Amino acid sequence: MTDSVVLAFGIGLAFGWALERAGLGSARKLVGQFYLTDFTVFKVMFSAIVTAMLGVFWLGRLGVVDVAAIYVPETYVLPQLAGGALFGVGFVVAGLCPGTSCVAAATGRGDGLATVIGLLGGVLAAGAAFPAMAAFYESSARGTWQWPQALGLPYGVVVFLVVLMALGGFRLVERLERRAS
Amino acid sequence: MTSRWLAWAALLIGGLSAVAGSPYLAARGQVDVEALAATAARGEDRVGAVELATWIHDREPGLRVIDVRSREAYDADRIPGAEHVPLGAIGRTRFTHDQPIVVYADDGTEAAEAWVLLRAAGLRRVFFLRGGLAAWLDEVLEPTLAADADAEARAAFARVAGLSRYFGGRPRGGASAGTDAGTGGPSGADTADRLAHLKRRGC
Numbered sequence: 001m002t003d004s005v006v007l008a009f010g011i012g013l014a015f016g017w018a019l020e021r022a023g024l025g026s027a028r029k030l031v032g033q034f035y036l037t038d039f040t041v042f043k044v045m046f047s048a049i050v051t052a053m054l055g056v057f058w059l060g061r062l063g064v065v066d067v068a069a070i071y072v073p074e075t076y077v078l079p080q081l082a083g084g085a086l087f088g089v090g091f092v093v094a095g096l097c098p099g100t101s102c103v104a105a106a107t108g109r110g111d112g113l114a115t116v117i118g119l120l121g122g123v124l125a126a127g128a129a130f131p132a133m134a135a136f137y138e139s140s141a142r143g144t145w146q147w148p149q150a151l152g153l154p155y156g157v158v159v160f161l162v163v164l165m166a167l168g169g170f171r172l173v174e175r176l177e178r179r180a181s
Numbered sequence: 182m183t184s185r186w187l188a189w190a191a192l193l194i195g196g197l198s199a200v201a202g203s204p205y206l207a208a209r210g211q212v213d214v215e216a217l218a219a220t221a222a223r224g225e226d227r228v229g230a231v232e233l234a235t236w237i238h239d240r241e242p243g244l245r246v247i248d249v250r251s252r253e254a255y256d257a258d259r260i261p262g263a264e265h266v267p268l269g270a271i272g273r274t275r276f277t278h279d280q281p282i283v284v285y286a287d288d289g290t291e292a293a294e295a296w297v298l299l300r301a302a303g304l305r306r307v308f309f310l311r312g313g314l315a316a317w318l319d320e321v322l323e324p325t326l327a328a329d330a331d332a333e334a335r336a337a338f339a340r341v342a343g344l345s346r347y348f349g350g351r352p353r354g355g356a357s358a359g360t361d362a363g364t365g366g367p368s369g370a371d372t373a374d375r376l377a378h379l380k381r382r383g384c
Contacts, residue, residue, distance in 0.1 A: 050191055050195075054191065054194050054195065054198065056204070057198050057201075057204045058194070058198070058201075058204070059204075060204030060205065061198075061201050061202065061203075061204045066278070067204045067205050068205055068275065068276070068277055068278055069277055069278045069279065070277065071243065071277055071280070072275070072277065074245070138261055138262045141262055141263070141264055142264070143245060143247075143264035143266070143274070144245075144275055144276075144277075146275065149275075154199075154202075154203070155203055155204055155205075156198040156199045156200065156201050156202065156203075156204075157199045159195055159198040159199070160195040160196055160198055160199035162195075163191050163192060163194075163195030163196075163198075164192075164195070166191070167188055167191065167192060170188070
């Protein structure tokens with residue numbers, strides 16, 4: 001347990017450092033994607049997703065990593081859709097997401113600190129209100145539902161489709177950025 | 182220029198992934214019959230309804246509750262948070278090796294079969310619900326305190342009664358007899374009706 005916490009702390013620091021170096025501690029940069037002028041967030045996040053996905057797939061395929069031992073959060077369709085929508089609204093309003101708000105606060109930005117306080121307040125409020133929304137929270141449970149299961153496609157084919165989606169997305173957003181500049 | 186090369190590399194590696202097969206390790210070894218038999222003999226293959234309720238209430242990390250009955254039975258009544266995975270689909274469902282998995286059915290038979298299949302797949306923390314859904318209804322949703330219960334039994338009942346109310350049950354006996362509707366549970370349906378319905382299905 002202690003090892004896990006130390007490891008998580010180290011990974012968290014590295015993640016925060018990478019976010020800051022990518023310029024994602026600035027709300028101005030983050031909201032650029034909502035104005036279709038700056039897609040740094042999209043590119044950083046999708047690059048990380050593709051890198052991790054290809055890494056996990058091939059490490060598993062080569063027998064280095066036991067993919068089945070990786071924890072996959074369970075899917076609750078409706079509550080997670082609602083949570084995602086609420087998250088999106090918060091992202092647009094604050095110009096920051098949880099990770100970037102911590103980075104912004106750590107670098108002394110007032111908006112980052114305000115977002116972190118709001119975030120913690122939201123966590124407390126959600127915890128206090130949990131009994132009232134427990135039934136909804138546990139509705140539409142699908143277990144560990146992954147894209148290969150949902151689409152009925154082999155794992156590797158889904159990996160390839162995500163790579164194609166990422167590359168297509170990068171090409172599209174670079175056109176949009178050129179048009180904006 | 183670098184980004185162009187990275188894009189080609191991702192495309193190549195992604196394309197190879199599509200024809201590389203599954204990244205999951207193949208099913209390991211063979212069933213260790215002796216070890217499984219010893220686990221069953223020690224009673225470590227099963228969990229009681231109250232213990233399961235405690236795990237769900239305490240949000241046991243990684244816990245998955247699997248209902249192996251028919252879709253109709255699952256839709257009619259189930260343990261809160263349970264996933265429906267019929268016995269025939271259990272081999273195609275992905276589980277992680279260290280997460281606790283509790284399988285249940287109306288009674289013990291199908292759940293015990295699921296337990297064997299999951300243990301044969303190499304999963305370690307698999308349990309079946311002793312007494313099936315009937316035990317859940319009986320012991321968690323409608324626990325009863327005997328009239329001549331001693332102080333120890335009353336203390337144990339108070340703990341179970343709290344759990345029962347959490348899941349929308351109606352503990353019977355003591356100060357709360359017949360008065361608690363509970364909150365956060367799956368429905369307000371009368372437990373006795375649900376139990377009778379379950380028994381009519383042959384449990």
